[in-house]
Amino acid sequence: MQSGGRRSTVRKIVVAGVLGAIITLLGYLGPAGPGFIPVPTPAQHATTLHVPVIIGAILEGPIVGLVLGLIFGIFSWLQAGILGVVMFQDPLVAILPRLFIGITAWAAYAAFRRTGKYAALILAGSLLVICGTFVYWALSVNALLAVVLGIVLLALIAGFVFLALRENRELQALILSGAVGTLTNTILVLTMLVVRGYLPPEAALVAGLTNGIPEIIVACIIVVAVVGAWKGIETRRAGSTV
Amino acid sequence: MTEYSAFSHLTIGQYLPYSSVVHRLDPRAKLVMFTLLVAAVTFANSYTASVVLLAVLLGVVHLSRTPLRYALQGLRPALPWIAVFALLQLLFYRNPYGPDACSTIWSWGFIDITSCSIRQIGLMILRLLEFMILISLLTLTTRTTELTHGLERLLSPLKRLRFPAHELALVFAISLRFAPTLAGELERIMKAQASRGADFGEQGRLGFIKRTRNLLPLLVPLFLSALRRAEDLTLAMEARGYTGGRGRTSFIQLKVLPSDYLALALVFIFCAIILLGGLESIDQQVFTAVSDCASNVFGFVRR
Numbered sequence: 001m002q003s004g005g006r007r008s009t010v011r012k013i014v015v016a017g018v019l020g021a022i023i024t025l026l027g028y029l030g031p032a033g034p035g036f037i038p039v040p041t042p043a044q045h046a047t048t049l050h051v052p053v054i055i056g057a058i059l060e061g062p063i064v065g066l067v068l069g070l071i072f073g074i075f076s077w078l079q080a081g082i083l084g085v086v087m088f089q090d091p092l093v094a095i096l097p098r099l100f101i102g103i104t105a106w107a108a109y110a111a112f113r114r115t116g117k118y119a120a121l122i123l124a125g126s127l128l129v130i131c132g133t134f135v136y137w138a139l140s141v142n143a144l145l146a147v148v149l150g151i152v153l154l155a156l157i158a159g160f161v162f163l164a165l166r167e168n169r170e171l172q173a174l175i176l177s178g179a180v181g182t183l184t185n186t187i188l189v190l191t192m193l194v195v196r197g198y199l200p201p202e203a204a205l206v207a208g209l210t211n212g213i214p215e216i217i218v219a220c221i222i223v224v225a226v227v228g229a230w231k232g233i234e235t236r237r238a239g240s241t242v
Numbered sequence: 243m244t245e246y247s248a249f250s251h252l253t254i255g256q257y258l259p260y261s262s263v264v265h266r267l268d269p270r271a272k273l274v275m276f277t278l279l280v281a282a283v284t285f286a287n288s289y290t291a292s293v294v295l296l297a298v299l300l301g302v303v304h305l306s307r308t309p310l311r312y313a314l315q316g317l318r319p320a321l322p323w324i325a326v327f328a329l330l331q332l333l334f335y336r337n338p339y340g341p342d343a344c345s346t347i348w349s350w351g352f353i354d355i356t357s358c359s360i361r362q363i364g365l366m367i368l369r370l371l372e373f374m375i376l377i378s379l380l381t382l383t384t385r386t387t388e389l390t391h392g393l394e395r396l397l398s399p400l401k402r403l404r405f406p407a408h409e410l411a412l413v414f415a416i417s418l419r420f421a422p423t424l425a426g427e428l429e430r431i432m433k434a435q436a437s438r439g440a441d442f443g444e445q446g447r448l449g450f451i452k453r454t455r456n457l458l459p460l461l462v463p464l465f466l467s468a469l470r471r472a473e474d475l476t477l478a479m480e481a482r483g484y485t486g487g488r489g490r491t492s493f494i495q496l497k498v499l500p501s502d503y504l505a506l507a508l509v510f511i512f513c514a515i516i517l518l519g520g521l522e523s524i525d526q527q528v529f530t531a532v533s534d535c536a537s538n539v540f541g542f543v544r545r
Contacts, residue, residue: 010484011476013409017416018472024421034457037450067413078377089373091280197362203330218454225458226465
């Protein structure tokens with residue numbers, strides 16, 4: 001189904017629209033539908049609503065990712081106003097952070113697919129510096145949390161380097177893109193919650209760690225399965241159709 | 243099987259077809275007013291401003307003839323969240339204004355309840371109420387098609403700066419149009435998989451990876467059929483010579499009436515007062531008056 005040649009604007013519009021419809025549908029069905037997966041954390045559910053944003057960004061580029069992030073943000077904001085989900089009733093929390101999901105997910109995907117070994121190592125190095133600064137900031141809030149956070153981030157970076165040094169790039173790029181997109185969502189939303197004064201920093205860190213990790217895993221599984229099936233990449237579970 | 247059939251009765255938006263002043267406003271004017279009011283609510287940082295905003299919004303709800311319980315239908319599910327957020331703020335709040343800015347009301351162990359944390363919680367609750375009413379008002383009084391048309395027209399001056407206003411509105415329109423179609427698709431997939439013995443029930447929270455994998459036979463066909471529909475639609479649009487927004491005329495013509503300008507002006511002035519009117523000083527005066535009064539009463543009682 002892939003067309004060769006230049007991606008047309010029409011295709012971008014339509015793909016963004018249709019994936020936006022999936023966001024709307026999954027969000028509308030709420031926790032009863034397949035869009036939310038029960039997890040053992042205080043937030044009760046890992047959301048998968050940002051997955052169409054990541055998929056759109058991977059398939060059609062950053063602009064489509066941005067537009068889908070906007071749809072996701074506006075929808076979760078409107079939904080929060082109607083259903084009473086307190087934290088997303090503020091547009092600065094609900095909409096602004098979501099704009100970046102698609103952009104970072106696309107950047108991770110594109111960068112990883114094109115980089116060679118050395119570029120990947122440089123990327124991992126800069127990631128290490130950024131995460132180090134973040135952990136240093138977290139250390140001033142709570143030492144134990146900072147240690148846990150440091151270990152998790154180190155494991156992620158180690159995983160990244162490991163993936164970067166292997167051959168078949170497509171699959172690893174998808175995993176990385178899913179993880180980066182989800183991380184962007186979690187970190188930016190929680191940061192905005194702290195900045196806007198809804199949550200104290202400690203609570204945000206705990207929420208980020210407990211809910212962020214299951215969401216990353218869930219998002220990676222779905223992104224790999226869907227994009228893999230669409231592009232015809234060999235995954236263990238090829239896409240089943242009706 | 244019946245548990246899967248509810249999906250196809252999907253209505254996006256919650257429009258109530260009444261006839262009122264608010265319903266009859268031009269969608270463009272409504273969107274501008276909505277944005278202004280959202281900005282006012284987002285940045286209002288004093289009790290006075292918040293209370294005035296809340297009162298005005300309740301007035302508009304009355305004007306729109308919408309039952310108040312519709313506008314506040316999100317309140318009851320929101321209450322536990324509000325309680326949790328308020329508790330977290332009480333326990334962990336550190337004031338960023340320095341030790342002199344807040345007076346401690348009650349302190350026990352590491353818990354300090356200060357005037358600042360109370361203020362934070364009060365403003366948060368007021369702000370959430372206002373957002374709830376605003377969003378409900380917009381969606382209860384405006385059709386989604388009106389909203390997308392309004393958005394396109396509103397953004398069309400930006401086309402000169404190569405901003406894709408028409409394209410963006412088209413994306414929104416496709417999203418709204420396809421959501422029910424995909425709901426039907428999802429229902430079909432669920433029935434098909436259930437007839438093959440798939441189980442989408444609760445699995446316990448610890449098995450979330452397993453549950454995600456169980457959902458894949460649902461989500462993968464849903465995404466693939468959506469993407470396939472996108473291919474078809476792209477082909478159809480290109481075959482019919484779709485060239486984007488340039489030179490396109492519209493079936494629905496929006497007309498701005500004097501009442502729209504009047505409402506717009508009123509909201510604009512109101513938001514300017516809320517945001518730039520220095521209402522914090524009134525807070526301060528009311529606060530001093532109340533604390534004076536309280537100390538007088540307590541002094542009287544003690545005497």
